[in-house]
Amino acid sequence: MHLLKHQWSRLARTAWANRQEIIKAGLGRRDLFKMGLLTSAGYLVAKRGLSTRAAYADDDDNVCSSPPTRAFYDLLPTPRDGTMKIQTPTTLTPTPTAAPNxxxxxxxxxxxxxxxxxxxxxxxxxxxxxxxxxxxxxxxxxxxxxxxxxxxxxxxxxxxxxxxxxxxxxxxxxxxxxxxxxxxxxxxxxxxxxxxxxxxxxxxxxxxxxxxxxxxxxxxxxxxxxxxxxxxxxxxxxxxxxxxxxxxxxxxxxxxxxxxxxxxxxxxxxxxxxxxxxxxxxxxxxxxxxxxxxxxxxxxxxxxIPMMFADKCFDSSGKLFFDLFNLDGILGDKFTVNGKIQPVLHVSPRRYRFRWLDAGPSRFYQFFLTDLTNLSAHNLFWQISSDGNLLPKPIRVESVRLSVAERADVIIDFAPFAGKTLYLENRLKQDDGRGPTDHEIRSAGQGNLVLKIIVDGPTVADHSQDPATITKFYDLPSTAVTPRVKRTFVFSDSGGGWQINERFFACNDIRFTVQENSVEQWTLINDGGEWEHPIHIHFEEFQTLSINGRAPATSPLVQTGRKDVLRLEADASATLFFRFRDFTGKYPMHCHNTIHEDHAMMLRFDIAPIGDTRQSP
Amino acid sequence: MPTITRRTYLALSALAPVAAGLLARESRSEDISSRDVIRNRYFPNLVLMTHEGRQVRFYDDLIKDKIVTINFMYTQCEDGRCPVTTANLVRVQKLLGSRVGRDIFMYSFTLAPEHDTPTVLKRYAKAYGVGPGWTFVTGSPRDMEVLRRKLGFVWANPVRDAKRSSHTGNLRYGNEPLQLWSACPAMAKPEWIAESISWVDWPKTTAAKPG
Incomplete structure (x- = not known):
C-alpha cells in the first residue's frame, strides 16, 4: 500500500506546486483558460493536478477531475457471488411472433x-x-x-x-x-x-x-x-x-x-x-x-468472471458527467469494473478465467498483473481468446491490450500467489480521447490500478486444464480462397465529422451489398496520423491477412485469431478476410470509439442474394 | 457530496482569488439541476452581435428554451468548405420549413470575427438565400474563441486546433430544455440532418406508449 500513498501524495504535491505557480504568475481566469489551449503533456498533467482539489474541469474542455474516491472498498460484482445477476428464462405474453406484433x-x-x-x-x-x-x-x-x-x-x-x-x-x-x-x-x-x-x-x-x-x-x-x-x-x-x-x-x-x-x-x-x-x-x-x-x-x-472496464467522469457534486460536446473522444479519471470504482476481488489459489471487455467510450488499456511488493516481477498469464473467439491455442503473455469493444479471455493461475495481493494495472498512457499517447507503457506501479485481487480464498480443487498443456482449441479456417471482391475503406476526419471513404453515415444509404455466401477481402486504411480507430464490423468475424503489409504473425499475436474489432492504429492499414453467410439484411461497420461512431464514422452495408463489386464504396 | 473541508476551502481561498472563484462555483454546484450543469459548462451568456446588428446574449437569447443547430464558419473560408456547408444548411432550412424561427433556430458563428462584422455576415447570408430564423453571429475575438471552446469545436492537437478550417465540418444540434444534444457532419445529406434534428424534437404524443 506504500506505493498508493506515494501516488496520492505525489499528485497532491503536483497540485500544490501548480497552484503556487499560478499565484506567483498572478494569472486570472482568462489566463488559466488560455492555458487550456496548451496541450503539451506537462500542462495537461499540471492542470489535472490543480483541479484535483480546486475545481472541476471549469474552463477546460478536455480534462476530467472527479471528486476523490476510496480505492478497493467495494467488492467486484460477479455472477459467482450473485452480485452480477444471471438472466433467467420466463414465459412471454403475448407469445412472440415472426411478424412484428x-x-x-x-x-x-x-x-x-x-x-x-x-x-x-x-x-x-x-x-x-x-x-x-x-x-x-x-x-x-x-x-x-x-x-x-x-x-x-x-x-x-x-x-x-x-x-x-x-x-x-x-x-x-x-x-x-x-x-x-x-x-x-x-x-x-x-x-x-x-x-x-x-x-x-x-x-x-x-x-x-x-x-x-x-x-x-x-x-x-x-x-x-x-x-x-x-x-x-x-x-x-x-x-x-x-x-x-x-x-x-x-x-x-x-x-x-x-x-x-x-x-x-x-x-x-x-x-x-x-x-x-x-x-x-x-x-x-x-x-x-x-x-x-x-x-x-x-x-x-x-x-x-466477466469484467467490464469503463472509465467515467463525475462532476463536483459527484454525479456522473458526460462531455456532450467533444469530438476527439472522452476519457474518465475513475476506473470502473462491473460498475464499481476500483473494486476488490477475492480468489482462491487456483486457475480462473477472466473475461475482459473494454466498454469505452474512448479509452485503450494494456493490462498487467502487478504485485506492488515486487515490482520487478513479470507475472505471466494466458490469453485464450481475442474478442469473442478462442485463439487456436493459449498464448502466454505478460499483458493484454484492449481497445474499445475488444475482449480478451485470460486464464490466470493464482496458486503461486497464495496469500498475496495483486492488482490489475493499466499501464498504457493516454492523455486524450484520440488514442494512447505515443504507445507509452508506464513502469510497474505507475499505471491505473483498476482491480485489487486478494488471493485469500480457501484452497479448492482445480479440475481445469493447465493452459500450457492445451495444444488446440479450434483451427483457423482457411483463407486460401479467392475473394469475390476486394474493397478499400479509408477512415478520415473532415474538420468535425468522421468519414469512411469521404462519406458520412445515413441510415438509408446502402454503401455496398455483399453477396450472401461469398468471400470478401477488405483493406482498412487510417488516413489520420492522430487517431486510433477500433473498427468493428457486425455479423461476421474477420481474419487479418496483413497489417501494414506484413503478415499478422509479425504484429501482436492476438491479430492472428478471428476478431470482430480491428485496432487501426494511426496511419496504419490492415487487410481482412471475411466469409459472409446465412442471413441477409443491413449491418454497419463503424469506429467503436463511440464518440467517433456518433459523429458519423460508420457505414451501412447490406447482405443480399446478389451483391455488387464496388471497390471503394 | 462535499469534496473539500471548510478548512481546506479557507486555506485555498487565502491563496488566490482565482482559486476562490473556482471553489465558490464548486460549493454552489451541489444541488443544481443537470440543465444548469450543462448551461454552466457549455453556454456562457456572452454578449454577441447578429448579422442583423442586434445585440444578443448567447444563452438567454439564442439557446434557452429552443431547439438549435450550431456550426462555425467564416466568410473567407480558404478551402471552400464553408460555402458548400452554408448551401447545404440552406437546404436543411428549407426542409424544416416554417418551424425555423418559431421553435427551431439555426446559428452560424464566425471563426474570423475581426473580419466578419454584422455587415459582412448580412451580405453573406443574403448571398446564400438564408431565411429568417437562421442567425449569423459575431463578437469580440476573445468571446468567439471562448464560445468555440465551450461548444467543443476543439481538437486536442494544437496545430489542428489553431487552423480555422478544422472547425467548419461539424453541426451540433440540440434541445436546450430537454437536455438532448448530439452532432452530425454539417455536410451530411440535408434529409439526414433534418431527421437527426427530429430526434431531439419535443415529445410527440405518439412517441411514448404505456407499457
Whole structure:
C-alpha cells in the first residue's frame, strides 16, 4: 500500500506546486483558460493536478477531475457471488411472433427471417429503465440507465452492467426488450430514451442484431431473436473442414464472450456511458462452462468472471458527467469494473478465467498483473481468446491490450500467489480521447490500478486444464480462397465529422451489398496520423491477412485469431478476410470509439442474394 | 457530496482569488439541476452581435428554451468548405420549413470575427438565400474563441486546433430544455440532418406508449 500513498501524495504535491505557480504568475481566469489551449503533456498533467482539489474541469474542455474516491472498498460484482445477476428464462405474453406484433406495442418493423428455422427454445424479458446505483461509497447514488430482469410490471431493480445471458450453441433464444426509460426531459443531462440493443458480435439476423437504425421508442418493446448458431449453418459455401455435425455450422467459428450494448444512432456513446451494456456468454460442447468436460476451462460462474472496464467522469457534486460536446473522444479519471470504482476481488489459489471487455467510450488499456511488493516481477498469464473467439491455442503473455469493444479471455493461475495481493494495472498512457499517447507503457506501479485481487480464498480443487498443456482449441479456417471482391475503406476526419471513404453515415444509404455466401477481402486504411480507430464490423468475424503489409504473425499475436474489432492504429492499414453467410439484411461497420461512431464514422452495408463489386464504396 | 473541508476551502481561498472563484462555483454546484450543469459548462451568456446588428446574449437569447443547430464558419473560408456547408444548411432550412424561427433556430458563428462584422455576415447570408430564423453571429475575438471552446469545436492537437478550417465540418444540434444534444457532419445529406434534428424534437404524443 506504500506505493498508493506515494501516488496520492505525489499528485497532491503536483497540485500544490501548480497552484503556487499560478499565484506567483498572478494569472486570472482568462489566463488559466488560455492555458487550456496548451496541450503539451506537462500542462495537461499540471492542470489535472490543480483541479484535483480546486475545481472541476471549469474552463477546460478536455480534462476530467472527479471528486476523490476510496480505492478497493467495494467488492467486484460477479455472477459467482450473485452480485452480477444471471438472466433467467420466463414465459412471454403475448407469445412472440415472426411478424412484428404492432398491436401489442412492439417497436420492431421487420419480420424475423429465421424464426421457424431456429425456433426459440428459451424466452427472456428485460426492461430498460432508470434506477439508483452505487458506484463508490464516496459518491452519491447515481441515476443510471440499466437493464432490469423481467417485464415492466415485474418492476425489478436495474442492473448496471445488465444481467449476464448464459446461452448455448444449438439453443435459440428470444429476448423481449422493453423500453421504459424516462421521458426526454428527464434524462438527467444526457442520454436519449430511444434504443437499439446490439448483441456484439452475435451471428444474428439483421432485424435482431440491434442495428443503429432499428431503434424503438419508450413505451414499446422489441423481440430480439438470437439463433445461437455457428457461422455457415445455412451456407452452401465451401465449408472448411470442421463442420459441426450437430448444427451444420463451422465449429472453428464458435464464439465465447459477447456483450450487448445500446447502439442508437448518434446517441450510442451517451446511452452506453449511462449504463446500457452487459455480457452475453455463449457455450458449446467444448467450451462447456464445466471444467470437468470439453476444453476443461475454469467453471462458470465459480471460476469464470466477466469484467467490464469503463472509465467515467463525475462532476463536483459527484454525479456522473458526460462531455456532450467533444469530438476527439472522452476519457474518465475513475476506473470502473462491473460498475464499481476500483473494486476488490477475492480468489482462491487456483486457475480462473477472466473475461475482459473494454466498454469505452474512448479509452485503450494494456493490462498487467502487478504485485506492488515486487515490482520487478513479470507475472505471466494466458490469453485464450481475442474478442469473442478462442485463439487456436493459449498464448502466454505478460499483458493484454484492449481497445474499445475488444475482449480478451485470460486464464490466470493464482496458486503461486497464495496469500498475496495483486492488482490489475493499466499501464498504457493516454492523455486524450484520440488514442494512447505515443504507445507509452508506464513502469510497474505507475499505471491505473483498476482491480485489487486478494488471493485469500480457501484452497479448492482445480479440475481445469493447465493452459500450457492445451495444444488446440479450434483451427483457423482457411483463407486460401479467392475473394469475390476486394474493397478499400479509408477512415478520415473532415474538420468535425468522421468519414469512411469521404462519406458520412445515413441510415438509408446502402454503401455496398455483399453477396450472401461469398468471400470478401477488405483493406482498412487510417488516413489520420492522430487517431486510433477500433473498427468493428457486425455479423461476421474477420481474419487479418496483413497489417501494414506484413503478415499478422509479425504484429501482436492476438491479430492472428478471428476478431470482430480491428485496432487501426494511426496511419496504419490492415487487410481482412471475411466469409459472409446465412442471413441477409443491413449491418454497419463503424469506429467503436463511440464518440467517433456518433459523429458519423460508420457505414451501412447490406447482405443480399446478389451483391455488387464496388471497390471503394 | 462535499469534496473539500471548510478548512481546506479557507486555506485555498487565502491563496488566490482565482482559486476562490473556482471553489465558490464548486460549493454552489451541489444541488443544481443537470440543465444548469450543462448551461454552466457549455453556454456562457456572452454578449454577441447578429448579422442583423442586434445585440444578443448567447444563452438567454439564442439557446434557452429552443431547439438549435450550431456550426462555425467564416466568410473567407480558404478551402471552400464553408460555402458548400452554408448551401447545404440552406437546404436543411428549407426542409424544416416554417418551424425555423418559431421553435427551431439555426446559428452560424464566425471563426474570423475581426473580419466578419454584422455587415459582412448580412451580405453573406443574403448571398446564400438564408431565411429568417437562421442567425449569423459575431463578437469580440476573445468571446468567439471562448464560445468555440465551450461548444467543443476543439481538437486536442494544437496545430489542428489553431487552423480555422478544422472547425467548419461539424453541426451540433440540440434541445436546450430537454437536455438532448448530439452532432452530425454539417455536410451530411440535408434529409439526414433534418431527421437527426427530429430526434431531439419535443415529445410527440405518439412517441411514448404505456407499457
Amino acid at each position: 404492432t398491436a401489442a406495442g412492439e417497436g420492431r418493423k421487420i419480420t424475423h427471417q429465421a424464426f421457424t428455422q431456429f425456433a426459440p427454445q428459451k424466452f427472456y424479458a428485460v426492461t430498460q429503465r432508470a434506477g439508483y446505483v452505487s458506484v463508490s461509497p464516496d459518491l452519491p447514488l447515481q441515476t443510471l440507465w440499466g437493464f432490469a430482469i423481467g417485464t415492466p410490471t415485474e418492476n425489478k431493480p436495474i442492473d448496471v452492467p445488465g444481467p449476464v445471458y448464459v446461452a448455448h450453441y444449438g439453443e435459440p433464444i428470444l429476448v423481449r426488450n422493453f423500453n421504459q426509460l424516462p421521458a426526454q426531459d428527464k434524462n438527467g443531462g444526457f442520454g436519449l430514451p430511444s434504443v437499439s440493443t446490439h448483441l456484439h458480435n452475435g451471428h444474428t439476423p439483421s432485424e435482431s442484431d440491434g442495428n443503429p437504425c432499428d431503434f424503438f421508442e419508450r413505451g414499446y418493446f422489441y423481440d430480439q431473436h438470437y439463433p445461437n448458431v455457428l457461422a455457415g449453418v445455412l451456407s452452401d459455401h465451401q465449408a472448411p473442414p470442421g463442420v459441426d455435425p450437430a448444427t451444420g455450422g463451422d465449429i472453428n467459428e464458435a464464439m465465447s464472450t459477447l456483450w450487448y450494448h445500446d447502439h442508437r444512432v448518434d446517441f450510442t456513446s451517451q446511452n452506453v456511458y449511462k449504463g446500457l451494456a452487459g455480457f452475453y456468454l455463449l457455450f458449446n460442447d467444448h467450451d462447456t462452462s464445466d471444467e470437468n468436460t470439453g476444453f476443461h476451462l475454469p467453471s462458470f460462474p465459480a471460476y469464470d
